[in-house]
Amino acid sequence: DTQMTQSPSSLSASVGDRVTITCQASQDITNFLNWYQQKPGKAPKLVIYDASNLETGVPSRFSGSGSGTDFTFTISSLQSEDIATYYCLQYDNLPFAFGPGTKVDLK
Amino acid sequence: EEQLVESGGGLVQPGGSLRLSCAASGITLSDLYMDWVRQAPGKGLEWIGRSRNKVNGYTPDYAPSVRGRFIISRDDSKNSMYLQMNRLKSEDTAIYYCVQILEGYWGQGTLVSVSS
Numbered sequence: 045d046t047q048m049t050q051s052p053s054s055l056s057a058s059v060g061d062r063v064t065i066t067c068q069a070s071q072d073i074t075n076f077l078n079w080y081q082q083k084p085g086k087a088p089k090l091v092i093y094d095a096s097n098l099e100t101g102v103p104s105r106f107s108g109s110g111s112g113t114d115f116t117f118t119i120s121s122l123q124s125e126d127i128a129t130y131y132c133l134q135y136d137n138l139p140f141a142f143g144p145g146t147k148v149d150l151k
Numbered sequence: 152e153e154q155l156v157e158s159g160g161g162l163v164q165p166g167g168s169l170r171l172s173c174a175a176s177g178i179t180l181s182d183l184y185m186d187w188v189r190q191a192p193g194k195g196l197e198w199i200g201r202s203r204n205k206v207n208g209y210t211p212d213y214a215p216s217v218r219g220r221f222i223i224s225r226d227d228s229k230n231s232m233y234l235q236m237n238r239l240k241s242e243d244t245a246i247y248y249c250v251q252i253l254e255g256y257w258g259q260g261t262l263v264s265v266s267s
Contacts, residue, residue, distance in 0.1 A: 078252070080196075087248055088196065090255030099255055131196055135252055139214045140186070140198040 050143030063119040067132035076136035153177035160261030173249030181205040189245035
């Protein structure tokens with residue numbers, strides 16, 4: 045089974061800061077990786093699909109990169125509405141697996 | 152507008168059973184692979200199962216944590232998917248979401264509480 049590690053588990057940043065989250069897979073998952081944003085009491089929302097593609101309607105300050113085992117999620121300029129928990133998901137092989145999440149809050 | 156709506160959650164005793172429903176509108180579920188994802192209170196997301204599409208016989212797969220206890224099924228006439236949960240344990244307490252991963256569709260979730 046593919047295991048996903050994600051770091052950091054939490055971070056505090058100021059509005060306008062660049063925020064970077066990493067996800068690592070225990071084996072090659074090519075680019076079958078999504079990033080989700082989840083706000084309290086809400087269902088997760090797809091932000092990046094296939095590692096680097098921006099979901100329709102998502103602001104361009106969000107981006108993703110990577111392939112194989114190492115992936116990066118970036119918010120180029122943090123906004124207050126970006127405060128949330130972010131998860132990666134590998135869907136290359138079953139059982140699919142989420143990373144443990146990164147909680148982003150304001151400093 | 153595409154929408155997934157889960158229902159059927161509630162309080163159940165350990166060892167009991169519950170069936171969740173996922174009703175779709177704006178999309179035809181029989182064309183799609185569909186998944187179930189859950190989230191225990193204050194915890195992260197856990198993938199628990201998948202149903203392939205009609206062309207692939209709705210063949211299911213399950214996470215080890217629920218295999219042998221949970222069953223995914225479909226009803227084309229109702230454009231719906233179901234999660235039959237048997238031999239429930241306290242650790243099954245969670246919000247359950249039905250999800251179409253490739254298209255990014257998520258329901259609002261339904262809460263299952265397993266407690267005596």
